[in-house]
Amino acid sequence: MASLPEIACDPSAPFFGSMGAAAAISLGCLGAAYGTAKSSIGISAVGVLKPELIMRSIIPVVMAGIVGIYGLIVSIIISTSMKPATYPDASGYIDLGAGLAVGLAGLASGMCIGIVGDSGVRAFAQQPRVYVTLILILIFAEALGLYGLIVAIVMGGQKPQTGSFKCVTSN
Template identity: 65%
Template sequence: MHSATWWTEVEEVKVQAFFADNSLEQSDPLGAAYGTAKSGTGIAAMSVMRPELIMKSIIPVVMAGIIAIYGLVVAVLIANSISPTVTLYKSFLQLGAGLSVGLSGLAAGFAIGIVGDAGVRGTAQQPRLFVGMILILIFAEVLGLYGLIVALILSTK
């Protein structure tokens, strides 16, 4: 049976490193993956009707991939700043940075996927919808960019 002080046998665990390292920036690639998959199904369906528009329809997939790069940038910044002497304040800032880029990337990826799927299919039937699709995709991408900006501000404090 374990004694009541079993934790004294273990080396000191840094709670600060836990918060800094386990931020939710892992949600960011999930949004990018969803956006890529959802837009890809739209491209596959559109390519049956209008195969000449395939290269023009890759834009939503590229924009979804950019969302993952935002998370990578913040992950590298956070990983390079983790040390045994990190303060609890700094680790909570890093947690906030990860939450910011992760959850905004998840939302942006979902928006890009839905808009990309419907926009690509609509553009195949009515080419005039292309400019509108691109504008809406830009607005969806900016959601992830806002999260990156907030994360950079938080992680560099």
Template identity: 60%
Template structure:
């Protein structure tokens, strides 16, 4: 007896959620931190390359979403895909995507304020980097949970 084909909807929704929400976080973080870099570059152009780190860190969030989306899509099957696995894949995508969105918002705000503050006081650069690392860790936690949830697809009976 084949599984309900509607179950695959949840798997595809999980893959889409991982990519969409992670990219939203990456885009917001890149834009917000980029505005800070542009503003700081007017005052201290020699620090621009050093202060582009928040933009790079925001871009990594999109890669996390891409990794999870590719893994999930590779596990979705036309047959023998029960609702349990579909729900696990949806949870996986949401865990990764929403964690990436939260981290992107945090990286954007900290990056904007941090590079502007670094332009005025260069000693704040290390502090900004430490805060950004903790913000990036939020997305990494989501990635780890997403990979664990994606591994729940060992059940192949309906």
């Protein structure tokens, strides 16, 4: 009967996984918050001039919120995969990288959505034909966060599978 391969499972490995989960949710929500706040400034300006356009102008806020959901998804995936007794070093590093990938992509996406949303809804208030272009630009900005989510999920699939190895701790 073949024995299981031995993999290093340092007690500090869950720290790196936890930092990945923290980076995913905190940076993703930071991007979502910035996108929401920045877009809301433009929406407020539109509401003063043309209150009938407010509901069509909240699209950037909705899209910014989705960026935070990407971070939440990856954070939950990382957190539920961590079992400290059988959590190898490689998994900790991969989870840290996955969390940073989705978190930083979400931060960039949220910043882009906020800037485009602010100026876009103001332009929409002055010229309604700008609306379709605004939505397309926001979709491309949202795609940046989606790219981070995809990379994080692919990275998570590269981790050693639980039960197919034996953990050894280095002293």
